Amino acid sequence: MRIAQIAPLYESVPPKTYGGTERVVSWLTEELVAMGHDVTLFAAGDSQTQAKLVEGSPTALRAMAGYNDATAHHYMLMEKLMQRSEQFDIIHAHLDYLPFPFVRANDLRSVTTMHGRLDFPILEQVFREYSEVPVVSISDNQREPLPGANWKGTVYHGLPNDLYALNENPSDYVLFLGRVCADKGIVQAIEIAKRAGLRLKIAAKIDSNDLAYYNEIKHLMDEEHVEYVGEASQDQKQELIGNAKAMLFPIQWPEPFGLVMIEAMACGTPVIAFSCGSVPEVMDHGVTGFVCHNVDQAVEHLQNINQIDRRKCREVFEQRFNVSAMARGYVKVYEQILSEHRSLVPFGKLRKDVNIRRDEAELEVRQA
Numbered sequence: 001m002r003i004a005q006i007a008p009l010y011e012s013v014p015p016k017t018y019g020g021t022e023r024v025v026s027w028l029t030e031e032l033v034a035m036g037h038d039v040t041l042f043a044a045g046d047s048q049t050q051a052k053l054v055e056g057s058p059t060a061l062r063a064m065a066g067y068n069d070a071t072a073h074h075y076m077l078m079e080k081l082m083q084r085s086e087q088f089d090i091i092h093a094h095l096d097y098l099p100f101p102f103v104r105a106n107d108l109r110s111v112t113t114m115h116g117r118l119d120f121p122i123l124e125q126v127f128r129e130y131s132e133v134p135v136v137s138i139s140d141n142q143r144e145p146l147p148g149a150n151w152k153g154t155v156y157h158g159l160p161n162d163l164y165a166l167n168e169n170p171s172d173y174v175l176f177l178g179r180v181c182a183d184k185g186i187v188q189a190i191e192i193a194k195r196a197g198l199r200l201k202i203a204a205k206i207d208s209n210d211l212a213y214y215n216e217i218k219h220l221m222d223e224e225h226v227e228y229v230g231e232a233s234q235d236q237k238q239e240l241i242g243n244a245k246a247m248l249f250p251i252q253w254p255e256p257f258g259l260v261m262i263e264a265m266a267c268g269t270p271v272i273a274f275s276c277g278s279v280p281e282v283m284d285h286g287v288t289g290f291v292c293h294n295v296d297q298a299v300e301h302l303q304n305i306n307q308i309d310r311r312k313c314r315e316v317f318e319q320r321f322n323v324s325a326m327a328r329g330y331v332k333v334y335e336q337i338l339s340e341h342r343s344l345v346p347f348g349k350l351r352k353d354v355n356i357r358r359d360e361a362e363l364e365v366r367q368a
Contacts, residue, residue, distance in 0.1 A: 001334060002038045005029050005051070006081060006093040009073050012060040013047040016233065020259050021115045024157050024326075025094050031160075031327040040088070042081055054080055078102050090334045097123075100130040109341050111136055111152060111333055117254055119145040134337050136330075139278035142256040152333050156282070157257050158326030159317070164266035166314040167242035173199040174302070175244035175269075177232065177260045180217075181210045185250035185274065190220050191295055192248055192272070196302040199225050200248070203232035203240050242267040246289065246305045249273040250298060258282060264289075265317035268310030272298050282321075288313045 005028065011019035014026035025041075026049070032039045033050045041047065045055035046063070056077035061070055074095060082102060085091065091110040093099040103110050111134045127135075127149045137143040137154045174196075176189040186204065193200035202221065206214050221228050232240055241247065247264040248271075255277035262282065264271050271289035273279045285291045289308060290301035 001331070002087060002089045003032060003040070003334070004081065004084075004088040004091045005032075005039060005041045005043075006077070006091065006095060006099070007041065007043040007047070007056075008095060009044050009057045009077060010061045010070065011044070012063075013041060013043040013049065014234070015060070021094055023259070024115075027158065027160060027323045028327060028330065031323045032331075035327060035331075037331075040084075042077055054084070056080065074098055082106060090338060092330065092334070097126050097130070100126070100133050103133050104130065109338060110134065111337055113138065113155070114142065115256065117256060118142060119254060136333055138257040139281050141254065141278050141281060152336060153329065155326060155329035155333065156321060157259060157262065158321050158323040159262060159266055160323045161318060164238055164263065165242065166266075166268040166311065168268060168310050170245050170269065170310075171243045172245055173201050173227075173243075174246045174248050174272075175240060176200060176202045176204065176248050177237075177241065177263075178204055179210065180204045180206045180214050182213055183251065183253040185248075185252050187217055187220060188250035188252070188274075188295055188298075189248040190223065190226055192250065192298045192302065194223065194225055195295070195299045198245065198302065199227065201240065201244070202226060202228045203230065203236070204228075205231040237263065238267065241269050244269050246302060247271045248298070249279070250295070251276050251279070253277065255279065261288075262317055262321040265313045265321065268314045270305055270308035270310070270313060272301055272305070274298075284316055288316050 005025055007013045007022055007025040011022040013022045015022045029039055029041050029049055029051050039051035040054060041049050041051040042054045042056050044057050044060040046059045047053060057073050061073060085106060085108060091108055093110060093112040094115060096114060096116060099112055113136045115138060124146060127146045131148060132150060134150050134152045136152055138157060140154050143151055174193050176186060178184045180186055190200060241264055247260060247269050249261060251274050257278050261271050265288050271283060273283055273291055275291045275293055279291055283289060283291050292298050292301055
């Protein structure tokens with residue numbers, strides 16, 4: 001199959017440090033190539049891939065001095081795709097709703113994975129307008145605000161089996177991994193570790209948009225039981241996650257998936273997670289960790305964390321969240337869309353017919 005993967009340009013593929021979507025695009029792209037598919041990756045120019053690379057920007061936008069209009073860069077990326085669109089059997093976009101007008105206007109054989117939260121009111125209007133555009137969710141919970149969207153399936157994220165190794169002999173600290181922001185629950189993680197009498201390592205990115213929040217809570221990161229180790233690279237994650245007694249994931253928002261949960265499983269590290277968003281789908285309570293609702297429950301579950309079999313955590317990862325399962329899931333979606341596309345009236349013609357009928361109806365009203 002000839003497949004185009006369209007990545008965001010903010011980070012390289014794979015990203016050097018933080019960047020969940022770009023990391024998933026990289027794993028998927030490389031696995032599809034390994035499966036024998038002809039894959040072209042549209043991404044930042046400093047990306048690394050076994051697929052064919054079409055440069056959407058010279059480097060990742062976050063590394064580009066003076067880039068001041070991300071939308072313009074992504075529109076030019078889409079223009080490069082349009083110039084080559086007939087070369088592909090299927091186009092797989094990871095740019096949220098940005099491709100929707102291009103899909104409709106050009107009758108593209110495409111699918112778009114929604115990587116972010118979908119509970120903003122304006123999105124209901126967007127998805128109602130573009131109700132014919134095929135989309136994929138990364139958890140069933142993610143799609144709940146938009147039940148009328150053209151969902152073609154849920155495909156969970158997956159990691160390469162050899163990215164992390166099982167560690168059955170951890171140290172005595174707990175870990176918070178991610179980004180310093182209110183949604184991720186960093187304050188709750190600090191409190192959980194303190195009340196449980198455990199050291200907490202924080203490996204987190206401080207985004208420019210989150211500086212104000214960081215300044216509000218940075219005094220907590222100076223507490224005796226807290227060690228801030230900075231933003232973790234991929235090379236650092238094995239040691240940080242694998243040596244952790246547990247991963248703390250006390251999220252405060254409807255997390256669409258949560259890569260850190262399956263990264264922890266891959267290392268055999270149990271997760272203490274708040275029951276929000278995708279957490280009940282991804283976590284297996286009592287097997288890969290504990291799902292709870294507040295700080296009190298999290299502290300209580302930490303007292304029993306040694307009951308979790310770290311080998312079983314790794315087994316669940318291999319069964320449910322490896323990259324091969326993710327790639328097979330997407331290939332199934334691609335085949336479904338291609339089958340439907342051959343049997344349906346083209347989107348462009350359908351839209352034109354709708355407009356003609358609407359114009360005729362308005363004319364009749366005026367004449368009456």
